Amino acid sequence: MVKLSISDIYKKIHEGNKIALMTAYDYPIAKLEDEAGIDIILVGDSIATTVFGKEDTLSVSIDDMIHHTEAVSRACNRAMVIGDMPFMTYQTSVRDAIFNAGRFISEGKCDAVKLEGGRNVAEKIRGIIDSGIPVMGHIGLLPQSYHRYGGFKVQGKSAEGAVELIRDAIAIEKAGVFSIIVESVPKNVTELIKKYVKVPVFGIGAGEKCDGQIIVVYDILGLTFGKTPKFVKVFKDLKPVIKSAVSEYIKEVESSEFPADKYEYHMDERERERLDQLLKKMEL
Numbered sequence: 441m442v443k444l445s446i447s448d449i450y451k452k453i454h455e456g457n458k459i460a461l462m463t464a465y466d467y468p469i470a471k472l473e474d475e476a477g478i479d480i481i482l483v484g485d486s487i488a489t490t491v492f493g494k495e496d497t498l499s500v501s502i503d504d505m506i507h508h509t510e511a512v513s514r515a516c517n518r519a520m521v522i523g524d525m526p527f528m529t530y531q532t533s534v535r536d537a538i539f540n541a542g543r544f545i546s547e548g549k550c551d552a553v554k555l556e557g558g559r560n561v562a563e564k565i566r567g568i569i570d571s572g573i574p575v576m577g578h579i580g581l582l583p584q585s586y587h588r589y590g591g592f593k594v595q596g597k598s599a600e601g602a603v604e605l606i607r608d609a610i611a612i613e614k615a616g617v618f619s620i621i622v623e624s625v626p627k628n629v630t631e632l633i634k635k636y637v638k639v640p641v642f643g644i645g646a647g648e649k650c651d652g653q654i655i656v657v658y659d660i661l662g663l664t665f666g667k668t669p670k671f672v673k674v675f676k677d678l679k680p681v682i683k684s685a686v687s688e689y690i691k692e693v694e695s696s697e698f699p700a701d702k703y704e705y706h707m708d709e710r711e712r713e714r715l716d717q718l719l720k721k722m723e724l
C-alpha cells in the first residue's frame with residue numbers, strides 16, 4: 441500500500457471528497473485507524489490529557505511525543521502521520537523550531553509536523569518549511585496558550601476576534617503551511633477563513649464546511665473522563681465493553697475458570713515419565 445502524500449490529499453479534496461483525520465498515540469490504535477482508511481493521523485499533544493491523565497498539554501515532553509510518534513508511524517501503511525510539536529519546542533526561536541521539527545522527522549519517522557499559532561509563529565513555520573519539513577498550522581482555540589485566553593474558550597466569537605483569526609490564517613498560509621486546523625470557532629467564521637486561504641482547512645468544533653474533520657480518538661470511543669467539549673460525538677462507547685471484559689476476567693481468575701485447558705501448555709507423556717524418574721533420582 442502506498443502512503444498518502446500532500447498532493448494525494450489535495451487531489452482528494454479537488455475531486456470533491458472530505459478528508460478524515462484522527463489522533464492516535466500508539467501502535468494498535470494507529471494500525472486499526474490506518475486499516476479502516478483514515479487519511480491523516482495526528483499524534484497530538486492531547487496525549488497529555490487523554491493518555492497521561494494530565495490537566496493540560498503544557499508539560500508533555502518532546503521525547504514523549506517522539507517516542508509515541510515513532511510507534512504510530514510504524515503502524516501506518518497508508519495514512520499520513522503528523523507529529524504535534526509540544527509547548528516550548530518551537531516558540532523560543534527559529535533555530536529551536538527547525539531542530540525540534542527535524543527530530544520528529546528523523547526519530548519519530550512522521551511525514552510532517554503541526555504547531556499552534558498564527559502571526560506569532562509565522563517566522564518559525566517558514567524556517568521549518570525551508571529546511572524541507574511540511575507544516576500543518578493550527579489556529580482558533582490553542583490549548584498550549586490557554587493561560588493567555590483564561591481557559592479553553594471558543595475563539596472568534598466577536599467581530600474583532602474573527603478578523604484576528606483571518607489575519608492569522610493568511611499569515612501562516614503565506615509562511616507555507618500545507619493545511620490549517622481550525623479549533624472551536626463559530627462555523628460562519630470558519631467559512632470566512634476558507635474564503636481568505638487556498639490551503640485545506642480541517643475543523644474540530646469549526647462546522648461542517650471544512651475540507652475535513654479531525655477528532656481525538658478516545659473522545660469518539662467514549663474513553664475520555666470528565667467534561668468533553670460540545671463538538672465531541674461518541675461514536676461507540678467502549679467504557680462498558682472494557683469494564684465488562686475486565687470484570688469477567690476477574691471473576692474467572694477468582695473461580696479458577698481461567699485459564700482453561702486450551703490456554704495452558706502441556707508436557708508430553710514420555711517427558712513426564714522421564715521427569716518422574718529424574719525426580720526420584722534427585723537428591724534434595
Ligand code: KIV
Pocket residue numbers: 463482483484485486487524578621623644654655656
Ligand atoms: O493535540 C491534539 O489532539 C490536537 C487536535 C485536537 C487538533 O491538536
